[in-house]
Amino acid sequence: MSRAAEARVTMSERVEEIVVDLGPRSYPVLVGANVLALVGPRLAALGFRNRCAVLTSERIGALYREPLQASLREAELEPVVVEIPDGEEHKNFAWLAVIYDRLIEAGIDRRTPIVALGGGVIGDLGGFAAGTLLRGLPLVQVPTTLLAQVDAAVGGKTGVNHALGKNLVGVFHQPQFVLADVEVLRTLPRREFVAGLAEVIKYGVIFEAALFRHIDRHLDGLLALRRDLLVSVVTASCRHKAAVVAADEREEHGQRTVLNFGHTIGHAIETLTDYKQLLHGEAVAIGMVAAARVSRALGCCGSETVERLEGLLQRAGLPTEIPRGLKPGAIALAMQTDKKSAAGRIRFVAVEEIGRTRLIDLSAAEIASQL
C-alpha cells in the first residue's frame, strides 16, 4: 500500500465535513489531522483528470509541496507548481501577473483545478487568479494558517491589494472544497497561531457562548496544539462561517456583516500602522475589545462582557489595547474610507453578551468618540 493510500485509511475516520450550502455552488469543508493526502482523491471524485496547478508560497511549498504533489499524482492529476515569495507585500498585481503568465503558459483549460496551498495571501491571490482566468477555474483551498482555516478559506472571498488600499480588487469565487489540515499548524510560527485564535474567539463572542467557554477551559491544550482540540475549534469555526456564508454569500443582506465584529476598528488600526506592527488577528483582538467598550458605552452590554473577552484574549497572549499614538480622529478617518462603509454609514457590530450581537448604523465619528 502506498504511503498516501495508507494515510487515507488511517485518517478517514476523523475527517469532519461541513457543507457550505449555496445551492449549485455548495461545497464541503473538510477538517482533520494529517488529511493533506485527501486532495488528490477528492479532486478525482469530482471528475478532474490530467492536470492541475498548485499555487503556494516558498516557505509552505518547501514544507508541504511534496506530499500534496504525491497525492495529486496518485489521482492522475499532474501538478504544475507556482511558488511566490511569502508575505502580504506580494499580494499585488505584479505577482498576480506572474501567476497568470505561469498558468497560461502551462496550458490550463477550464477544467484545470487550481489548488491554493498556503495562508491568506495565497488563498486570496490564488482564489482571484482562479476566479478570473478563463472567467473562472475550479479552485481548492488548502489553508495552512489557523486564520485562513477558520475564516478566509471558507466563503469565496478573494482579493488583491491596490496601492490605495487592501483588497480593493477581488471577486467572490467559491471553491470546489476546502481542506483544513490542523497538522500543518505545527509549523506555523506561534505568534501567527495565537493571532488566528482571535478569530476563533470571535465566533464564540458573536455566535456561541459554549465555544467561548470551550476555548476558555482548554486554552492551554489549544496552545499546546492538541489535535482533538484543534479539530474541534476549527470545525466549530468553519460551521459558523459556513452558516453565515450560506445565508449571505455576497455580503448583501447583513448576515455576513456580523463577522466584521472587531474588524471595523481592527482594520483601521492595521491601516494606520501600515500593516507592519500587528498581525491581522492581533488587530482584531484589539478591535474586539474596543468594539465591546463601544457597545458598553452605547448601553448594549455590561462591564462583565468586556472583561470576560479581554481576559481570554490576554490569557491567549493577544494584545487588547489600541497602540499609543493612534488618535480617535485618525481611526475615524480610516474607518470611513474602508470599502465596507456605504454612503458614510458603518454597520457597527455591537456585542450584547458573549454569544449575541446587534447591528447598529453609526458614523465613523460616532464610533471613534467612544474609544
Place this chain on the structure above:
Amino acid sequence: MSRAAEARVTMSERVEEIVVDLGPRSYPVLVGANVLALVGPRLAALGFRNRCAVLTSERIGALYREPLQASLREAELEPVVVEIPDGEEHKNFAWLAVIYDRLIEAGIDRRTPIVALGGGVIGDLGGFAAGTLLRGLPLVQVPTTLLAQVDAAVGGKTGVNHALGKNLVGVFHQPQFVLADVEVLRTLPRREFVAGLAEVIKYGVIFEAALFRHIDRHLDGLLALRRDLLVSVVTASCRHKAAVVAADEREEHGQRTVLNFGHTIGHAIETLTDYKQLLHGEAVAIGMVAAARVSRALGCCGSETVERLEGLLQRAGLPTEIPRGLKPGAIALAMQTDKKSAAGRIRFVAVEEIGRTRLIDLSAAEIASQL
C-alpha cells in the same frame, strides 16, 4: 420641460424590454431609438443615488457623454467620467489599472454604479472593472456598436486581453440593465455596422429561420439604418441571446455553446491575422461559411444551406472566404489553443438547416481537415 424629460416622453412608447431571466440576477435589456436619457431614471428607480461612474472611449465620449451625463445628473447621480483611448489594443491590464486608480480615487463604494458607454472594449473592460472592484459594483451596459448591442452587452461576460491571448482573464458579472439605443448606430463606421450584422445573421442561422428571412428581405432598409428595422433585429437578437444566457449563464451546460457557431474557426482566423486584417464580425462571417461547409462535409446539411448563408453575407458586404495564406494546419493549432477547448476536444456547432444546429465533439484537426 427639460430636454431629457422631453426625450423620455417621446420615446417611452417604443422601448422594447427583454428580461434576462437569472433568478436574483435577472435584468432587463431595453431596446429603442433615442433612449439614452433613460439611463438616469432607470438607475434612480433601482435606488441608486448620489454618484455614479461612466466609463467610455474618447470617440464615443465626445459624441454621447453629454446627454448621458445630463440624464444622470437629473436623476441626482453625479457622474465621474473615465475615458480611455479607442481600440482593442487598450483592452489590457495597463488601462485596467488606470480605470481602477481613477475609480478608487473618486471614492466609489459598493453602491456606486458603473455605466459602460461604448463598444465591446469598453463593455468588457468596464464590466471587468465593475466585477472586481470592491468584489463587485453595480454595472449598466450601454453598448454603442451593433456587435455589442446584439451580443457582448447581454450575458455578463467581461474580459481583459493577456499578451498570450484575448480575454484570457475575465469574470461573469451581470449588469443591472442593458440599454441599446439604435440611434447611436448612425455614428458607427459603416464597416463596423456591417460586421455587426454578421452576428444578427448568426442568430437567424442558429435559432430562427424567420429572422434570417426578415434580414434577407429587408437588407437594404437595414443598411440604410431604418429605425424600425434596427429595433426589430436588435430586439430579436437580444431575445435569443437572453434565452441562451438564462439557460446557461456560465457556459457550463452547452446551451450557450451554440452561440459559438462560426466562432471556432472565426477566432482562429482572427488570431492568425493578429486581429488586424478583419473585424470580429467579418471573421465570424468567414467562420460561419466555413462551419457550414464543414457541416455539409459531415453530412449535417445540404449545399442549399451553405449557399443561402453565403449569399446573404455577401449581399450584406461581408467576406466569406478564408484569407489566402492561412493553412488548415495553422487554423487547427489556433483552434486547439482557444480557451473553449477542453482536454483537446472542441464542441463544434454544425448547422443542419437555417434555424437549426447540432453540437458535435471534434478535434481541431478533424475540423481543419474539412476546410
